[in-house]
Amino acid sequence: xxLKKLEISERVVQRLTEYLSILKEARKQDSExxxxxxxxxxxxxxxxxxxxxxxxxEFGVRGKGYDIDNLIEIITRILGIDxxxxxxxxxxxxxxxxxxxxxxxxxxxxxxxxxxDKDNDKIGKMAANNLxxxxxxxxxxxxxxxxxxxxxxxNMAILAVVKEQAQIAAEGLVKNGxxxxxxxxxxxxELDKNVKVVDMDISAKLQELNFWRINNTENNIDxxx
Amino acid sequence: xxLKKLEISERVVQRLTEYLSILKEARKQDSExxxxxxxxxxxxxxxxxxxxxxxxxEFGVRGKGYDIDNLIEIITRILGIDxxxxxxxxxxxxxxxxxxxxxxxxxxxxxxxxxxDKDNDKIGKMAANNLxxxxxxxxxxxxxxxxxxxxxxxNMAILAVVKEQAQIAAEGLVKNGxxxxxxxxxxxxELDKNVKVVDMDISAKLQELNFWRINNTENNIDxxx
DNA sequence: TAGATTGTTAATCGATTAACAATC
DNA sequence: TAGATTGTTAATCGATTAACAATC
Numbered sequence: 001x002x003l004k005k006l007e008i009s010e011r012v013v014q015r016l017t018e019y020l021s022i023l024k025e026a027r028k029q030d031s032e033x034x035x036x037x038x039x040x041x042x043x044x045x046x047x048x049x050x051x052x053x054x055x056x057x058e059f060g061v062r063g064k065g066y067d068i069d070n071l072i073e074i075i076t077r078i079l080g081i082d083x084x085x086x087x088x089x090x091x092x093x094x095x096x097x098x099x100x101x102x103x104x105x106x107x108x109x110x111x112x113x114x115x116x117d118k119d120n121d122k123i124g125k126m127a128a129n130n131l132x133x134x135x136x137x138x139x140x141x142x143x144x145x146x147x148x149x150x151x152x153x154x155n156m157a158i159l160a161v162v163k164e165q166a167q168i169a170a171e172g173l174v175k176n177g178x179x180x181x182x183x184x185x186x187x188x189x190e191l192d193k194n195v196k197v198v199d200m201d202i203s204a205k206l207q208e209l210n211f212w213r214i215n216n217t218e219n220n221i222d223x224x225x
Numbered sequence: 226x227x228l229k230k231l232e233i234s235e236r237v238v239q240r241l242t243e244y245l246s247i248l249k250e251a252r253k254q255d256s257e258x259x260x261x262x263x264x265x266x267x268x269x270x271x272x273x274x275x276x277x278x279x280x281x282x283e284f285g286v287r288g289k290g291y292d293i294d295n296l297i298e299i300i301t302r303i304l305g306i307d308x309x310x311x312x313x314x315x316x317x318x319x320x321x322x323x324x325x326x327x328x329x330x331x332x333x334x335x336x337x338x339x340x341x342d343k344d345n346d347k348i349g350k351m352a353a354n355n356l357x358x359x360x361x362x363x364x365x366x367x368x369x370x371x372x373x374x375x376x377x378x379x380n381m382a383i384l385a386v387v388k389e390q391a392q393i394a395a396e397g398l399v400k401n402g403x404x405x406x407x408x409x410x411x412x413x414x415e416l417d418k419n420v421k422v423v424d425m426d427i428s429a430k431l432q433e434l435n436f437w438r439i440n441n442t443e444n445n446i447d448x449x450x
Numbered sequence: 451t452a453g454a455t456t457g458t459t460a461a462t463c464g465a466t467t468a469a470c471a472a473t474c
Numbered sequence: 475t476a477g478a479t480t481g482t483t484a485a486t487c488g489a490t491t492a493a494c495a496a497t498c
Contacts (some may be wrong), residue, residue: 002310008440009465013433013436017426017430017433021411022425025413028457041413044232044466046480047466047469048465048468048479050479050480051465053481056482060482061432061474061480062472062474063478064471064477064478064479065478078436079432079435081435088355094330095323095327098319098322104388105320106416106427106428107411107427107429107432109432109435119324155438164327179375179440179441188247188266191246193312196434196437198433200450201242201424202332202425203332203335205407206332206335206407206423207334208238208242208304208423209381209407209421210335210381212238212423213380213381213405214301214305225469234489240498269490270491271456272490272491272493273491275457276491283456285454285455285456285457286455287453287454288455288456288459288497290454338489369452
């Protein structure tokens with residue numbers, strides 16, 4: 001696979017995950033797809049589909065379209081989920097529990113290798129995946145041992161603590177070498193710029209939805225005093 | 226409050242939810258904030274902050290800035306969460322259970338008034354919030370009764386079924402008058418255009434994060450064969 | 451009044467799309 | 475070869491930002 005050196009926008013990466021999901025669905029029916037069909041499902045233009053994909057290389061066949069299996073493989077590789085990526089979950093409340101026990105929710109390509117909490121009532125308890133909830137205070141040691149014993153370098157975490165603890169917990173993670181955080185809390189994390197944070201704020205999304213629900217008369221907010 | 230008639234972009238609404246979250250945090254320290262401070266926390270420019278807010282009216286005081294409490298109240302109203310908005314949850318697996326039992330996760334302004342599943346093992350069971358899991362097949366009746374008995378018009382749902390059921394379940398909801406769906410599944414829903422869907426795909430977000438984690442050397446993917 | 455910060459206009463930047471030569 | 479669809483360029487559109495008059 002040939003990858004171009006290029007500035008890649010967040011938008012393109014977001015759509016890449018959508019293409020992957022659509023292609024996995026489409027593969028049940030067909031073995032090929034073209035940019036027009038893909039665009040229709042994506043609610044966009046075929047030009048955008050082709051441009052997005054061409055960011056990463058030439059994957060199509062002129063006159064025919066794209067081989068679905070091939071495209072799935074390529075996008076899978078671009079997103080780095082052709083291998084298994086190790087993740088730790090921090091916080092074992094309702095959210096952390098759901099994430100660790102619902103196998104489907106993280107999707108393929110990710111493996112939970114540690115679950116942490118600061119609550120003594122939870123530490124030591126058996127969680128899903130044959131994992132025991134560990135003391136968050138031992139996270140540095142855990143990461144170090146993983147590196148030494150198995151040569152596994154952990155740098156990705158899912159943050160699922162209560163929002164009051166989010167900032168301080170995140171800082172602790174960063175101190176211990178975590179550089180990628182999926183933030184499931186409502187807290188806006190303020191961390192070093194080279195730490196990549198992706199926010200997953202359910203309440204914010206619900207607020208968005210509610211805005212559009214209220215202002216759904218196509219076009220939209222009336223002038224009112 | 227004066228609301229301007231205007232095309233509002235999804236981006237602006239997204240940021241509105243962020244401003245709200247930041248302002249709620251800031252209110253603990255201060256009673257006023259200006260666009261420069263707000264921009265710094267948001268990682269953007271003061272111009273964007275002022276432009277975003279001015280989409281909805283004139284809320285600042287020249288020479289001073291914005292009153293935090295006032296701005297919170299205004300954004301709260303714009304997002305429609307100054308009142309309580311009724312939501313139903315469809316699917317009472319790990320995800321649905323988490324959503325209905327974790328009070329914080331939906332945030333203020335939303336109330337779960339019904340929980341549904343199609344699984345006979347789950348129907349009739351007591352869930353959180355003193356709600357009993359109802360048969361999804363009775364959802365039409367439930368919505369009709371709510372309308373007749375309490376004049377509550379339900380049109381917002383959180384879809385938390387397994388992805389194989391997502392499309393068919395969503396269609397059922399729409400048939401019964403739901404026009405706003407927070408989609409917690411990985412499935413890309415294909416519904417009538419006037420149904421507003423907001424996707425909340427954890428695995429997709431994790432894929433995104435993983436991409437940036439892998440390609441985090443500031444600038445970024447190398448040319449390679 | 452002087453200093454500060456808003457709201458808004460105009461300039462810039464980046465993302466989307468139309469169009470088409472390349473090519474299967 | 476004729477028909478189709480890609481990959482890419484150039485045009486368009488929309489979003490961000492700089493700059494500044496308005497005004498507290």
